[in-house]
Amino acid sequence: MLRINLFDNQGRLTLTDHYDLLLIGAGHAHLGVLRRWALVDRPPGRIALISPGPAAWYSGMLPGLLAGRHSAADCQVELPALCRAAKVELIISPVEGLSAAQQQVQLSDGRSLNADWLSLNVGAQIGLPPQRGEGMQLLAVKPFDTFFAGWQRWQAAPQPMAILGGGAAGVELALALAGKVPHVALFSAGHLLDGLSPGVRLRALGHLRQHAVEVREDCPISRIENDCLLSGNEPVWRGQRLLLASGAKAFAWPTHSGLGCDERGFVLIAPTLQSYTHPTIFAVGDCASLPGARKSGVYAVRQGPVLAANLNAALRGLALKRYRPQPQSLALLATGDGGALLDWHGYSADGQLYGRWKDYLDKGFIQRHRF
Template sequence: MARRLVFLGAGHAHAEALRVFARRPVVGAVLTLVSPYTEVPYTGMVPGVVAGRYRLREASIDAGDLAARAGARFVKAKALRIDRARNAVLCDNGQEIPYDVLSINIGAVARNPLLAGGGAAILPTKPVEPFIAAIEAATVKDVVVVGGGYGGIELAAALSLRGARVSLIAGRAGLAPAAPKAARAMLARRLGLRGVNVIADADAVSADGAGVTLEGGRALAAEAVILAAGVAPGPLITALDLPKDGAGFLAVTPTLQSPADAAIFAAGDCAAFAGLPKAGVFAVREGPLLAANLAAALTGGAPAPYRPQADYLALVSFWPDGAVAVRGRVAAEGRWADRWKEKIDRRFIARFR
């Protein structure tokens, strides 16, 4: 009897897993990919799209093509609910998609630390697809980016190339607080050269038609406020009756399975893997192991544990003026670092062409 495997979401882990299934199909498995988007941007290249370095299509994976290569059916729909009692995914187009094994890689939503009134457009960076559409349609001149991590820094630098006056609210935690001191200095200097106004002595508390209000009442003018201050679980994960971590993300075991339902796997930002930060590099590297464990679940094999690396390379682009490279406590900068980043990004996308 055929076993039904449903991939919910076309995130980076699923892109890698489907690539494995295309090379090594499982006999008797019926695959389905469910995603509301046909073009799925690679998050590492999103700031490059914002900066005008890449066209959106250059930086995106075609979900339909990804599914076809793996012999999977592609369903363009948004999942509304997972019915575990009936082993089915309920979608906004009315379809119910049954599964024997379900893998979830739907990402997360941008965390919103602001009390919002009317007026200024608040643009969450996650999900990525509507964020890029909003940026492409915008003609604003005063932009505030909330969040001083690597993602917020890259977006602020990219937006400065669109002719906008950009303020970056890093908050009291400061720029890239987990980075070494040398890296923080490099990042601050490069933002200064771009004319980005960095706020590192107060957190943002609210946004309205006039802009953003900081602690103490100071105001920043803004026609658009971009949320890049971390992520939160989306409504589907919040509603799912499975164990979560303290932040509400779906708990998984080392084999990327729910501890309460071995038929459900999760990877990427929607999953809570102990000690793992929310970074795209981990989703990509979870992909091949996820594929192996999904194949094992379909065939009665034993799953293997995911063993993440202790640290990872971060390349923060300031194209066309180079990039800052950070790994562990080591930092360096230069045009070579940006060429390195571009090579990595283009090589990743080329896997799916």
């Protein structure tokens, strides 16, 4: 173990550990990398995974958890066992900053870590509307552990609730929570489920109507004034609880790291999944920007095998592979009653059969990463 003495910007002595590879974040792609290394010999060198907590939540099962169909333990991958199987160190601490030029990671516990190679799979956060006053409580769906703890507190005294976000997450959450609170209102900045087929959108609207969910499309929320949501200057909803499930927003620290990022702050990557500006740094999943790759767990999972092969090649000095985003992806949206909506190549359907299929795929993902 190489330990280097450094001084921080306040003149305090720090200790920096050196690694051959640091995996930053326990997202879907990194879980796939660790699973592959647990089953097949991992590449040489000192490798560690940095995670803010000891478990990785699987986002696809969150609606089922809130609907009472899954337990919290069903929806998590325990990282200590997976890392032991992959012969990878586990470092539990949030990341506070990154210097791309120095290949150095700053942790919130004060430690600094250096590595020859870095891989980012840290996801994204939820954007918050401007808020004035304290009349409305806000709860974002990410990070999942914070969200679930907040939801348990809310559930102890149910109140009417608004959900901000007309994508798959917002629709699934609205259907999961309908009937568990006195009233649910769902706000979408554009058309509901924009990007999916018209058929699945109509089916989703039908389910929401059956569950008495108030749906407001083409109604972007501009700000929050005390207990009121405003679209432009028009009040559109009053209440004390707002659930945030809107589009992904980049974390600030990758932008400040010196990495080349797009206009929204996501790391620009090449088809090899390497940063365009710093090729010794890989980035995948929601924190990365690559044409054709949507910010969806389905795409992150597909990046996993290519990332594993390329990290192995990088540590061994071999040629890298190219990742090609799939032109179409299967979408299965939970309807809260054990069923699901299906969208595939413009074909839509719904029912209990598709819910059982979704459960099979979700539980299979969890089981594949348990050791």
